Amino acid sequence: MVAEVYLLQTNQSVGGKFTYGIKDEEASGIRPGVFVKVPFGSGNTLKDAVVWSVSENQTVKYKLKYIKGLNPHIDPISEKEMHLAEKMQKLYLCPMGDCIKCLIPPEGNKGRVVKFACINGSVKELEDIILTHKFRNISQIRFLEYLKDCGGKAQVSQIIKDIGCTASVANTLEKNGYINIVQEKTEQSHVKEEQIESYPAQKLTEIQQKAYNTLEKMLDAGFGRALLHGVTGSGKTEIYLQLIERVIEQGGNAIVLVPEISLTPQMSARFTGRFGDKVAILHSRLSNSERNRQWKRIRHGEIRVVLGARSAVFAPFEKINLIILDEEHELTYKSEEQQPRYHAGEIAALRCKMDSGLVILGSATPSVGSFYQAHTGKIEYISLSERVNNKPLPGVEIIDMRMELNAGGRGIFSGRLIDEIRRNLESGQQTVLFVHRRGFSGHVVCTGCGKSMKCGKCNIPMTYHSGMKRLICHYCGNTAHMPDACPGCGTKIFSQKAFGTQKVQEELSKLFPEAKIVRMDADTTLGKEGHAKVIDDFVKGGGDIIVGTQMIAKGHDFPNVTLVGVISADSLLNAQDYRAGERAFQLLTQVAGRAGRGNIPGRVIVQAFDIDSYVLEAACHQDYEAFYRPEINLRKQLNFPPFCTMAVVGISGTDDRAVFDYGVTYRQGLSLEAVRLFGDCSGIEVLGLTRASVPKINNKYRWRILIKAPDRRMLLKLFESFKEPKANHKITGVIKDINPGNVF
Numbered sequence: 001m002v003a004e005v006y007l008l009q010t011n012q013s014v015g016g017k018f019t020y021g022i023k024d025e026e027a028s029g030i031r032p033g034v035f036v037k038v039p040f041g042s043g044n045t046l047k048d049a050v051v052w053s054v055s056e057n058q059t060v061k062y063k064l065k066y067i068k069g070l071n072p073h074i075d076p077i078s079e080k081e082m083h084l085a086e087k088m089q090k091l092y093l094c095p096m097g098d099c100i101k102c103l104i105p106p107e108g109n110k111g112r113v114v115k116f117a118c119i120n121g122s123v124k125e126l127e128d129i130i131l132t133h134k135f136r137n138i139s140q141i142r143f144l145e146y147l148k149d150c151g152g153k154a155q156v157s158q159i160i161k162d163i164g165c166t167a168s169v170a171n172t173l174e175k176n177g178y179i180n181i182v183q184e185k186t187e188q189s190h191v192k193e194e195q196i197e198s199y200p201a202q203k204l205t206e207i208q209q210k211a212y213n214t215l216e217k218m219l220d221a222g223f224g225r226a227l228l229h230g231v232t233g234s235g236k237t238e239i240y241l242q243l244i245e246r247v248i249e250q251g252g253n254a255i256v257l258v259p260e261i262s263l264t265p266q267m268s269a270r271f272t273g274r275f276g277d278k279v280a281i282l283h284s285r286l287s288n289s290e291r292n293r294q295w296k297r298i299r300h301g302e303i304r305v306v307l308g309a310r311s312a313v314f315a316p317f318e319k320i321n322l323i324i325l326d327e328e329h330e331l332t333y334k335s336e337e338q339q340p341r342y343h344a345g346e347i348a349a350l351r352c353k354m355d356s357g358l359v360i361l362g363s364a365t366p367s368v369g370s371f372y373q374a375h376t377g378k379i380e381y382i383s384l385s386e387r388v389n390n391k392p393l394p395g396v397e398i399i400d401m402r403m404e405l406n407a408g409g410r411g412i413f414s415g416r417l418i419d420e421i422r423r424n425l426e427s428g429q430q431t432v433l434f435v436h437r438r439g440f441s442g443h444v445v446c447t448g449c450g451k452s453m454k455c456g457k458c459n460i461p462m463t464y465h466s467g468m469k470r471l472i473c474h475y476c477g478n479t480a481h482m483p484d485a486c487p488g489c490g491t492k493i494f495s496q497k498a499f500g501t502q503k504v505q506e507e508l509s510k511l512f513p514e515a516k517i518v519r520m521d522a523d524t525t526l527g528k529e530g531h532a533k534v535i536d537d538f539v540k541g542g543g544d545i546i547v548g549t550q551m552i553a554k555g556h557d558f559p560n561v562t563l564v565g566v567i568s569a570d571s572l573l574n575a576q577d578y579r580a581g582e583r584a585f586q587l588l589t590q591v592a593g594r595a596g597r598g599n600i601p602g603r604v605i606v607q608a609f610d611i612d613s614y615v616l617e618a619a620c621h622q623d624y625e626a627f628y629r630p631e632i633n634l635r636k637q638l639n640f641p642p643f644c645t646m647a648v649v650g651i652s653g654t655d656d657r658a659v660f661d662y663g664v665t666y667r668q669g670l671s672l673e674a675v676r677l678f679g680d681c682s683g684i685e686v687l688g689l690t691r692a693s694v695p696k697i698n699n700k701y702r703w704r705i706l707i708k709a710p711d712r713r714m715l716l717k718l719f720e721s722f723k724e725p726k727a728n729h730k731i732t733g734v735i736k737d738i739n740p741g742n743v744f
């Protein structure tokens, strides 16, 4: 007997199937879906593999190697899961091993001993140490601060992962007597079991009931997809809970996905409060062995509902009846860091198709793609137009920053915003100020009319390169002369605005020296936990004003916040991405939702130069359709998704010139192949080779090629038949991403 297997460990060259012999004494255990060890390569090192098929002896030309036993640590995958992996491999153009790794929990059964870092004294003493001692590098301080935030003890590997340092930091700190590293056996969860408070079902309102009825019918009808569109507080979650209740009653299973599980404690509480131990919550914080245990419980039918982030879509239910993506528009549903670059919504649809299940996409601000599908009848559309408690949405006011400039105000804040902040300080209420991640340097805005210089083909803001004295489109590579005056209004002045949270905090403390100002962005907070803690402290009254990036717009409840300010909406609108308008609308709506959650009504102030933008106008009234209609027209006109499928090829390497040269060859080859396959007028566009949006990471230079194709099938066919040019050692990575979330 022989077996065809896939290796779990992959790189481009070993992605395929391999044939191994099966010894007679092992034949009974070897069947498709089981995990085995196989000798591989000239050294015959043992590697993990999964058996794909078993057949009678074939004559093979080479000397057959034999499977070296089963791997008892990984549960076999089912036929359906194998089928899913095959589909993923085709859809995401990646090695099978990477697809299979999505379907099994990370290994965690073998080494149960885990290293913890513990502080030597009290947390208070540690605080003094951090303030007074001299440390050689910042990682050591971050490490200690992380420990401080965790109350003095944390898993070493977790700290390293969250703050992005190496293991040597822990060792140095131990050697110098700041911490102890202890090895502990983690039998069970080290996640604290929180007390479960029951959360009984509520009687649905009339509008909720109508939505429920439609969805219930769909549940019974077999495979289907629905978009549930309702503002925050319209009672979507209650509908989910009641649908799941019905699924469970009928013996079925459900998966609920949320963008970021650590940000949704309320959601978790409601699920455990309703379904008790039938729910598994897959935190990103779970240790590997705990995740493994949950995975087994799901496989063995002890769990009926899974609540988790993106990867929970692979929860190993034998049959799935309902998958819900809450906040379906969020980018976190797209896997960006590693292969396969899948979208959870797509996996949900694949699984539900196989099992005749229902997929529900829930959102207050649906992605343009989903809304388009609903609009064109590809998926069911259900709208919840009112809030359950009829609480009004906060008022939004737009400040024209051009007037502020004309009035002589050169600062970051408008007079209006300053007044409102002062009012809030005086009455002891809290303020949230929202700054887009970072200003784009080289980004050119007319101070007369507020418009930015955009590429005529892509409508993407162009970047000014002072070296060449030219504007460049980072999508298609188009270049243009920097005009002397604004083509729109003739004004001569162009400003190149770029300021971040730090600058805003500095200016703010000059204006309000007495206020306690908290800053939160990727630079100040350590990992997800640290960031939840900053917010938590602020909510409990540990600050008057919080300045932050979009991180603070997500999911948190700020009961005492009555004023939300958006410092520069332009930086959102001008992000170099065709979805900038969509993201801006979503974020502004979300940000506005942060104001006035308590009993006092909230105010929202949005500062912008380009105040004529339909995006701002629509966000102000929280009017989705007013955003969608012009947006979809623009997409159609410029041939952007959903009217085409986009892909990105990301090339990175140690030598900038080598990456560029390789990119040129790659791009030419791909263009030629497209013509060979589909002819001259296929509609496939291989856009320019341009620097990636983050041009350098970890000393690797990054370039990208964007491709537009009329449909995905053509794109997949193109990549399938295209032979990539041979890369030398200076090229360290070539990734392909279909429907990229962030354009590399």
Ligand code: ADP
Pocket (backbone or CB within 6 Å): 202, 203, 204, 205, 208, 230, 231, 232, 233, 234, 235, 236, 237, 238, 239, 388, 389
């Ligand atoms: P969404 O998920 O759309 O943001 P939720 O389901 O969280 O909305 O509902 C918002 C609030 O209204 C919650 O506090 C919830 O408990 C409450 N709520 C939802 N449905 C009902 C109902 N039928 N009767 C009373 N309260 C409800």
Ligand code: ZN
Pocket (backbone or CB within 6 Å): 455, 456, 457, 458, 459, 460, 473, 474, 475, 476, 477, 478
């Ligand atoms: Zn362009």
